Amino acid sequence: MKYHVDDRGYYGDFGGAFIPEMLYPNVEELRQNYLKLMYQDDFQKEFHQLLKDYVGRPSPLYFANRLSEKYNCKVYLKREDLNHTGAHKVNNTIGQILMAKKLGKKRIIAETGAGQHGVATATVCALMGIDCVVYMGEIDIARQAPNVARMKMLGATVKPALSGSRTLKDATNEAIRDWINNPVDTHYIIGSAIGPHPYPDMVTRFQSVISEEIKWQLKEKEGRELPDYVVACIGGGSNAAGTYYHFLDEKEVGIIAVEAAGKGVNSGESAATSKLGKEGIIHGCKTLLMQTKDGQITEPYSISAGLDYPGVGPLHSHLYKSGRGEFYSATDDEAMEAGLELTQLEGIIPAIETSHALALFKYKTFKPDDVVVISLSGRGDKDLQTYIDYFKL
Amino acid sequence: MNRINQKLQEEQKLLSIYFTAGYPKLEDTVTVIEELEKAGVDMIEIGLPFSDPLADGPTIQESSTAALKNGMTTSKLFEQLKDIRKRVSIPLIIMGYFNPVLQYGVEAFCKKCEELGIDGLILPDLPLDVYLEEYEAIFKAHGLINVFLITPQTSEARIRQIDAASEGFIYMVSSASTTGAKSGFGNEQTEYFERIDGLKLKNPQVVGFGISNNETFTAATSRAKGAIIGSAFIKHLTTHGTTEIDSFVKGIR
Ligand SMILES: Cc1ncc(COP(=O)(O)O)c(C=O)c1O
Numbered sequence: 001m002k003y004h005v006d007d008r009g010y011y012g013d014f015g016g017a018f019i020p021e022m023l024y025p026n027v028e029e030l031r032q033n034y035l036k037l038m039y040q041d042d043f044q045k046e047f048h049q050l051l052k053d054y055v056g057r058p059s060p061l062y063f064a065n066r067l068s069e070k071y072n073c074k075v076y077l078k079r080e081d082l083n084h085t086g087a088h089k090v091n092n093t094i095g096q097i098l099m100a101k102k103l104g105k106k107r108i109i110a111e112t113g114a115g116q117h118g119v120a121t122a123t124v125c126a127l128m129g130i131d132c133v134v135y136m137g138e139i140d141i142a143r144q145a146p147n148v149a150r151m152k153m154l155g156a157t158v159k160p161a162l163s164g165s166r167t168l169k170d171a172t173n174e175a176i177r178d179w180i181n182n183p184v185d186t187h188y189i190i191g192s193a194i195g196p197h198p199y200p201d202m203v204t205r206f207q208s209v210i211s212e213e214i215k216w217q218l219k220e221k222e223g224r225e226l227p228d229y230v231v232a233c234i235g236g237g238s239n240a241a242g243t244y245y246h247f248l249d250e251k252e253v254g255i256i257a258v259e260a261a262g263k264g265v266n267s268g269e270s271a272a273t274s275k276l277g278k279e280g281i282i283h284g285c286k287t288l289l290m291q292t293k294d295g296q297i298t299e300p301y302s303i304s305a306g307l308d309y310p311g312v313g314p315l316h317s318h319l320y321k322s323g324r325g326e327f328y329s330a331t332d333d334e335a336m337e338a339g340l341e342l343t344q345l346e347g348i349i350p351a352i353e354t355s356h357a358l359a360l361f362k363y364k365t366f367k368p369d370d371v372v373v374i375s376l377s378g379r380g381d382k383d384l385q386t387y388i389d390y391f392k393l
Numbered sequence: 394m395n396r397i398n399q400k401l402q403e404e405q406k407l408l409s410i411y412f413t414a415g416y417p418k419l420e421d422t423v424t425v426i427e428e429l430e431k432a433g434v435d436m437i438e439i440g441l442p443f444s445d446p447l448a449d450g451p452t453i454q455e456s457s458t459a460a461l462k463n464g465m466t467t468s469k470l471f472e473q474l475k476d477i478r479k480r481v482s483i484p485l486i487i488m489g490y491f492n493p494v495l496q497y498g499v500e501a502f503c504k505k506c507e508e509l510g511i512d513g514l515i516l517p518d519l520p521l522d523v524y525l526e527e528y529e530a531i532f533k534a535h536g537l538i539n540v541f542l543i544t545p546q547t548s549e550a551r552i553r554q555i556d557a558a559s560e561g562f563i564y565m566v567s568s569a570s571t572t573g574a575k576s577g578f579g580n581e582q583t584e585y586f587e588r589i590d591g592l593k594l595k596n597p598q599v600v601g602f603g604i605s606n607n608e609t610f611t612a613a614t615s616r617a618k619g620a621i622i623g624s625a626f627i628k629h630l631t632t633h634g635t636t637e638i639d640s641f642v643k644g645i646r
Contacts, residue, residue, distance in 0.1 A: 018491060020448045020517035021542040022569060024551070163454060169445070176447050183546050183569040281492045281518065282445070294466045295496030296444040 001322055003248040003315070009197025010286075012322060014314035017196035019284045022180040026188075027284075029103065031198045037102045038095065038205065050094050051209060054127070055084045057091075059210075061217035061373070066345040073366035076227070077348070077376040078214055080239065087351065087378030088207060088239040089120040093189055095206030097124040100187035107131045107186045111161075111175040113140055113168035113235065114306035114353060115147025116378055117191030122156035132156040135174040137167035140305045147382050165299035168235070168309045172283050192236025193313035196284030200241075200313050207242025214373055215246055222371055229254040229366070232375040233357040234273075235306045237313035239377035244319075254326065255319060256364070258357045259312075260302035261329035271300035272329035273312045274320045282311040288320065303332040303386065306353040306378075330359035336390050338362070339380065351378035352386060396484040396512045397538050397561045400435055401597050407619025408610065408646055409436035409599060410626050411488060413456040414473070415465030416442075417630050422473045423480065424635045430481045432642035438515065438621065441470060441489030448517050450573035452624040456631070467497050471505050478510035486540065488515040499528055503535040513538035513561055521558060529558075540564050545585045549592065556594045565589060565598045565617060573624030575603045578612050590616040610645050 002012075009015050009031070019027055037043055051057040059082050064075045080088035093110075100108060108125050110132070112118030118134040125132035134151055138160045141148050151158050161170040172194075179188045193200045193207070215225040230247055232240035234257045247253040262270035270276060277288035282297060289311035290298045300310040312320075319325030330338070339355030342348055350358065354377045366372055380387065387393065400407065410429050414422045422439070429437055442457035442465050449457070470487075477485070487506065494502045494516060506514070514537055519528070524539060532539050538561035543552050546569060555563060567582055568575055582603075589598055600613035601621035613620040622645065629641045 016523065018518045018520060018523070021547060022448060022544050022566065024520075025544075025546045025548070163458075164444070173445055173447055177450070177571045180448060181570050181574055183544075278496075280495060281490075283447075284518070291492070291496070293496065294468075295493035296461060297492070298444075 001324065003318065003324060005197070005201040011314045011318035013279070014287045014317040015197055015200060016286050017284055018281045018286060019196045020180070022183065023176070026179065026183060027196050033103065034099065034198050034202050037099060043098055043102065047095055047098055051091065055090050055094065056082060057209065058213045058217070059083055061214060061221065063221065064346050067342065070345065071361045071366065072368050073370040073372055076218070076371065076373045078210060078243065078373055080210065080375060080377050081348070081350065081354070081379035085116070085120045085123050086381060087116040087120065088210065088242060088375070089117040089191060090123065091209055091242065092191065092203050092206045092238060093117070093120040093124045096187070096189040097128055097130070100130070100189070101128065103187060105185060105187035107182065108189055109133045109135070109175050109178045109186055110189045110191060111135045111168065111171040112191060113137070113171065113308055114304070114351065115140065115144040115151065115382060116306060116351070118156070118158070119147050119150045119154070121189050121191070122151040122154035125156065126154045133178065134158050135161050135171040135178070137161045137165070137171045139166045140168065140171070143386065144305050144382055167305065169297065169300070176283065192238040193241040193315060194236040194283055194285060194311060200285065200315060203238050204241040204245060204315060207238050208245035210239070210242035210375065211244065211246035214243070218371070218373070226250055226253050227371040227373045229256055229370065229372045231256040231258065231357050231360055231372060233258050233307060233353050233377060234312055234316055235309050235353060236311070237316045239375050241313060241315055243375040255324060256326045256328065256360060257316060257319070258360050259327065259329040260304055260307035260335070260356055261331045262301040262303070264331055265329055269301035271302040271307055271309060273310065274327040275329060277311065285314055287311050287314045288317040304335065304352040304356065306351070307356060328360055328363050330356045330362070334359040334362055336387070339387065340391065348376070349380035350376060351380050352383045354378055395536060395538055395561070397436065400484050401562060401618065406614040407435040407599060408642070409438060409619055409621040410434050411438040411440055411621060411623035412626055412630060413440040413442050413453065413460050414470050415460035415463050416456045416627070417459065417634055419463040419465060421635050422470065423477065425630070425638070426477065426481055428635060428638040429642070430483045432639040434483065434642055435619065436484045436486065438486045438488040441467060441487055441493060443490040443493060446490060448571055450571040450624065452573040452627050456627045467493055471509065474509045484512045485510065486513040486515055487511055491516045491519045500531050503531050503537055506537055507535035511537065513540055515540045515564060517542055521555060525558060542566050544569055545581065552592065552594070556596055559596045561596065562618065563594065563596045563598045564621070565600045567600050567603045567613065570602060572602055576605050577609060578603065586616040607645055
């Protein structure tokens with residue numbers, strides 16, 4: 001079984017580029033050039049220099065002592081929360097802003113849910129002096145206010161998406177419409193491993209620095225490159241894709257994904273796509289998505305803005321369908337408790353997205369010598385208000 | 394011969410109208426079609442509403458949301474169109490996004506269209522290569538013409554590929570935009586219309602997006618075979634319901 005993208009832009013049955021003709025020139029330009037450009041020496045040099053000096057990579061691989069004790073296995077946390085801007089998202093935006101410059105683009109658009117990708121995009125645009133417009137659902141603007149303020153301070157224009165559920169899906173629709181209306185000078189920095197080919201593969205490659213580092217860091221700490229499990233939460237799937245990337249073909253490494261169950265998988269208010277989704281097309285990509293039997297996309301729900309998406313990236317649909325990945329889902333309550341637990345056991349306040357990955361211990365028991373690497377995709381500063389309200393702190 | 398091809402052979406410039414099925418009221422679909430035919434329109438695009446219409450601006454988005462709220466579904470539309478060929482003889486095209494068609498089953502969808510007397514489909518997010526590889530044979534077996542879009546940014550090489558794959562007309566999007574985003578044409582459009590006319594394509598071209606009145610209809614059809622009105626007609630339905638469709642159409646040409 002092959003887990004990487006094929007020449008046609010598919011992961012097994014999933015992927016492709018189901019886009020209206022208006023987007024074809026831009027997406028095709030990217031498809032023809034992305035690999036060539038991103039592996040040029042000067043691109044790689046600038047990319048890695050920025051990851052080191054600006055983002056602060058490598059991010060630590062931290063052995064979580066008390067968490068390990070509690071769950072009787074060896075838990076390592078890949079500290080993407082310590083990146084500049086507070087999440088893994090910046091790995092991708094650094095890569096894509098360099099790509100946009102190579103392609104001669106003068107204006108950047110992005111969608112955002114939690115606001116982490118919006119902040120990471122606004123940040124690299126400030127860094128490069130490029131105009132930036134971020135689309136964000138009206139609901140998310142309200143629940144992630146600190147990130148909205150950061151984007152504005154960074155000079156980005158934040159435009160509210162007012163249609164549908166007014167969350168990530170709708171912000172993505174608006175960004176795509178913007179791109180249709182501005183086809184020449186604009187690059188769309190998609191924030192997850194979603195969208196038409198080549199986006200899922202491009203985003204995954206930029207995020208793959210996560211698993212590249214895990215390998216040598218684990219070698220230093222455990223004397224072996226391969227963990228027994230890699231774990232990540234899945235919104236669209238970019239931190240997961242980066243965390244899994246270099247282990248996809250290593251059969252002995254278990255791949256674990258945790259989705260947002262919202263108020264429960266069968267509550268009607270959930271974002272557990274692998275459980276609730278069917279093959280279909282969303283945002284230019286054939287993948288698993290939550291939809292009615294008539295093919296209308298349904299509104300997802302999660303307490304976490306970054307996981308509140310009715311689809312998953314095509315790589316993850318393939319990992320699910322092929323059985324390569326183990327998929328779990330955590331409810332709002334389980335995630336919030338897991339977030340508080342990490343805070344009190346390790347002194348790390350995680351993003352609520354990340355808390356979903358940490359809730360895995362409610363569902364899976366590991367062996368004492370299992371090495372379990374969890375992607376700590378982001379920090380919880382942006383979520384303080386939600387934590388405070390939830391726990392009545 | 395397919396009704397679309399027949400119509401394209403006629404002398405006059407074509408006026409085609411898009412509307413969203415099930416809008417403004419669920420049961421308006423057939424009335425709108427009949428009224429449009431009576432008013433002398435040449436072709437109708439029946440919009441199958443979708444929850445996430447990426448290529449559409451607010452007007453068509455809102456009509457789609459309203460239609461879905463009214464209870465429109467693929468099966469419901471097919472049921473409404475059951476006797477449509479006893480009522481009208483005008484070419485009918487279903488326009489929508491690919492996912493609802495995929496969920497119905499492409500083969501089943503095409504078969505149903507043939508039974509009902511639908512002449513063609515416009516599915517903007519079904520790309521040319523996927524159509525040719527997976528679906529062309531099915532469309533053809535059911536006598537359906539698939540209509541592709543081109544835009545001012547489409548390269549000549551790709552236009553020629555699209556022309557080769559088309560058997561009815563080419564849907565010429567007037568400017569890089571979502572539907573209803575721009576009104577009126579500038580120099581850029583004039584140049585584009587001339588450039589495409591100069592390619593001497595095998596398929597006639599019908600211009601869509603940005604056409605709302607007599608002036609834009611005339612400008613669009615100075616080079617092209619016809620023009621399509623969408624958002625402007627949806628706005629008419631929003632304010633007037635299914636009344637005064639005749640005067641709307643007479644105002645265009
Ligand atoms: C901290 C954090 N983790 C995870 C996600 C989910 O995105 P993805 O699945 O692409 O990693 C987000 C999205 O906003 C996020 O901010």
